[in-house]
Amino acid sequence: MSLPEPLIPKSLGDALKAKAGKxxxxxxxxxxxxxxxHDRFDDPQPKLLILDHLKAIHKIAITKKEVTIGPLVTFSEIEKSDILKAHASQLTEAASLAGSTQIRNRATIGGNLANGxxxxxxxxxxxxxxxxxxxxxxKSKRIVPIEEFFIGPGKTVLKSNELITAIKIPKLNNHGFFLRLATRRALAISKVSVAASLIIENKKIESIKIALGAVAPTVIRATRTEELLLGKALSPQVIADAASIIKEEARPIDDIRSNALYRKEMVGVLLKRGLEGILNG
Ligand SMILES: Cc1cc2nc3c(=O)[nH]c(=O)nc-3n(C[C@H](O)[C@H](O)[C@H](O)COP(=O)(O)OP(=O)(O)OC[C@H]3O[C@@H](n4cnc5c(N)ncnc54)[C@H](O)[C@@H]3O)c2cc1C
Incomplete structure (x- = not known):
């Protein structure tokens, strides 16, 4: 069964009009x-709406308050962006670890999000x-906080007539890390990942967010671990306590990539590794 002729819009406006189609x-x-x-045999086959030449949504911009990333920005472009290295080092680190050079040159941030x-x-x-x-x-535009975007594995609040047209990040002077484990260094999907963002003032953690990937139906925040760390100074004991609690926050499953027990243990190991990196400068 062959696919119908693809739609190749000339502008974002044309792309949005086309996306309203069936x-x-x-x-x-x-x-x-x-x-x-490749694995779908629906009849009729879907019409492909080709986005990759739309320059208006393929750029990284910065203002006083925020950084805006177009959905067509690729992993390779994220990895190399000086703006993102300065304001979102967790993101540049994650982009650098994914896939292979060929995948990173094609894969986009919008696709990563919409895939869910x-x-x-x-x-x-x-x-x-x-x-x-x-x-x-x-017809309209709405802003959705990322934590409200995902509703289950492969499921998001994106409507069939919508496209992701921008990703906005507030400018924060944060320390942070992204660490992941996969079967191989390259060309393997994460079994578990941990990202964190910390604001430290006078050695105390003034603000902290920790998120876990691949250990629940959607990415989740580790809020109990965040509460434990808030207001404390990082020390080997505080890090050990946090690494122990975070294992209980993960809700992983056994699947072809790994098993639940290993994933829980590794969440603790990755958090410890990341926080020790910050403690040791
Ligand atoms: C060999 C291999 C290795 C991989 N390794 C990794 C890895 O290490 N880490 C990782 O995270 N992923 C990995 N992936 C998965 C994939 O590369 C990423 O999820 C990538 O970000 C998808 O982006 P894309 O531009 O290719 O999306 P596409 O395949 O073009 O689209 C994916 C989905 O998003 C929708 N979509 C795309 N753009 C928009 C938009 N602007 N608005 C609304 N919907 C949109 C599409 O309709 C589709 O449903 C790998 C894939 C392969 C094949």
């Missing part, structure tokens, strides 16, 4: 959707950075 599937880098379509996998590597960094997403249709 059975239209957006394609950015194609690294997730082409794999999925709890193992998507850019999602937990965006949680701890307090990102919000601009979702647009041809």
């Amino acid at each position: 059975n239209v599937v957006a394609i950015a880098g194609g690294t997730d959707i082409l794999v999925k379509l 996998s709890p193992a998507g590597d850019l999602i937990s960094p965006l949680y701890v950075l307090g990102a919000s997403l601009e979702l647009s249709s041809s």
Whole structure:
């Protein structure tokens, strides 16, 4: 069964109009959707809406208050961005660890979000950075905090007539990390990942967000661990206590990539490693 002729809009406005049509599937880098379509035999087949030439949503911009990332920005561009290295090091780190060079050159941040996998590597960094997403249709625009975007594995609040048109991150002077474990260094999806963002003043943790990937139906915040760390100075004992509590916050499953027990243990190990990195400068 062959696919119908793809739609190739000239502008974002045309793309949004086209997305209002029936059975239209957006394609950015194609690294997730082409794999999925390969296994689909629906009749009629979806119409592909090709986005990757839309320059208006393929850039990184900074203002006094926030950084805006276009959904078509690729993992490679995130990894190399000086703006993001300065304001969202968790995100640049996550982008650098994903896939392979070929995948990173095609895969986009918008595709990572819309695909909705709890193992998507850019999602937990965006949680701890307090990102919000601009979702647009041809008729309206809404801003959704990232923690309200995902409703289950592969499920989001994105409507069939909408596209993600921007990802916004408030500018914070934060310390942070993103660490992940996968079967191999390259070309393997995360079994578990931990991202954190901390604001430390006079050695005390004034603000902290921790998010866990691949250990629940969606990326989750580790709020009990955050509460334990808030107001404390990092020390080997405080880090050990946090690493012990965070294991109880993960709700992993056994699947082809790993088992629940190992994932719980590794969440603690990764948090300890990340916090020790900050403690030791
Ligand atoms: C070999 C291999 C290795 C991989 N390794 C990793 C990895 O280590 N880490 C990781 O996180 N992922 C990995 N992935 C998954 C994939 O590369 C990422 O999820 C990637 O970010 C998807 O982006 P894309 O541009 O290719 O999306 P596409 O495949 O083009 O689209 C994915 C979904 O998003 C929708 N979409 C795309 N853009 C928009 C938009 N602007 N608005 C609304 N909907 C949109 C599409 O309709 C589709 O449903 C890997 C994939 C492969 C094939």
